[in-house]
Amino acid sequence: MTASFMLRLVLVGFALGLPVFRQLGALQAAEEKPSRWEKAISAFETEDRKNPPPKNAILFVGSSSIRLWDLPKSFPDLRVINRGFGGSEISDSIEFAERIIFKHEPRVVVLYAGDNDIAKGKSAAQVVKDFHRFEQLVHARLPKTRILFIAIKPSTKRWSLYPAIKEANATIQTDCAKQSHLTYVDIATPMLGDDGKPKPELFVKDGLHLNSAGYAVWNKVVLESLR
Numbered sequence: 758m759t760a761s762f763m764l765r766l767v768l769v770g771f772a773l774g775l776p777v778f779r780q781l782g783a784l785q786a787a788e789e790k791p792s793r794w795e796k797a798i799s800a801f802e803t804e805d806r807k808n809p810p811p812k813n814a815i816l817f818v819g820s821s822s823i824r825l826w827d828l829p830k831s832f833p834d835l836r837v838i839n840r841g842f843g844g845s846e847i848s849d850s851i852e853f854a855e856r857i858i859f860k861h862e863p864r865v866v867v868l869y870a871g872d873n874d875i876a877k878g879k880s881a882a883q884v885v886k887d888f889h890r891f892e893q894l895v896h897a898r899l900p901k902t903r904i905l906f907i908a909i910k911p912s913t914k915r916w917s918l919y920p921a922i923k924e925a926n927a928t929i930q931t932d933c934a935k936q937s938h939l940t941y942v943d944i945a946t947p948m949l950g951d952d953g954k955p956k957p958e959l960f961v962k963d964g965l966h967l968n969s970a971g972y973a974v975w976n977k978v979v980l981e982s983l984r
Contacts, residue, residue: 797842798853805860810838815983816863819870820845822910825966831976835983838863846874847887851894859898865983866895867942869907871925876915881924884909888929896938903938905982907975908945911955914964942982944975 792798814836817823823841840857842849847870850858858866868891871884879887892904906929909922926945933941948971950956957964959971967975 792852794842794845794849794853798856801840801857810861811836812862813864814838814861815865815867816840816858816861817867817869818850818858819868819907820873822869822872822907822967823867826972826975831972832980832983841869844873846870846877846879847884847891848874851887851891854891854894854898858895862899863902865903865905866899867905867907867979871909871922872912872915875909875918875921875925881921881928884925885928885932889932892936892939900938903940905940905942905979906933907942907979910967911945911948912965913955913957913960916955940982942979944978947974947978 815832816838817826817828818840820841821843823839824843826839826841828837828839838861847868850868850870868888871888874884874887875881888906892906895902895904908926908930911919911922915922923945926941930941930943933939948955948959959967959974961968
């Protein structure tokens with residue numbers, strides 16, 4: 758909020774009364790309120806100062822499926838950076854791209870997000886729109902960097918949302934095929950059983966997060982895409 762804008766509000770307040778000042782206070786409070794992710798992002802920055810990650814690495818970003826992934830164990834021959842923060846949406850990775858992506862100058866960015874977006878009420882079209890905002894932002898700053906989008910996973914807990922998830926995945930897959938710097942990573946198909954539903958043996962008890970068997974599926978498909 759600029760000083761001139763605040764001054765205009767104050768002048769209007771004299772004419773219209775206290776409600777304007779209450780609005781001003783609310784606006785100031787909203788601006789001063791830190792992001793719910795500030796603690797997680799600051800922790801990444803602290804770790805960066807202690808142990809600077811390598812440049813030209815493969816950076817994984819997104820929600821808890823990234824955060825919980827043991828990347829060094831899964832990809833021992835690759836230089837990997839984990840910047841997952843649980844519960845995040847695509848828009849959160851956009852918001853903090855400057856602090857957790859760009860400064861590392863990765864040669865590949867692997868994104869997994871969209872799961873929480875749809876669970877919180879976003880449409881498939883909005884998820885696609887947010888993905889394009891993300892990839893355009895990254896491509897503008899890092900034009901030589903490849904971007905891999907890991908398909909939004911089917912899960913037993915959120916199976917009722919799968920029609921929207923499937924729609925978002927299908928559109929993003931089509932769009933990725935049109936751009937040489939984009940790759941769609943289909944982890945969804947191998948996670949479905951013969952009955953067309955998620956394989957329960959790939960999840961921990963909550964039916965949402967992956968167990969070691971689930972990550973084994975992801976490791977194989979993602980590695981093929983990285984190569």
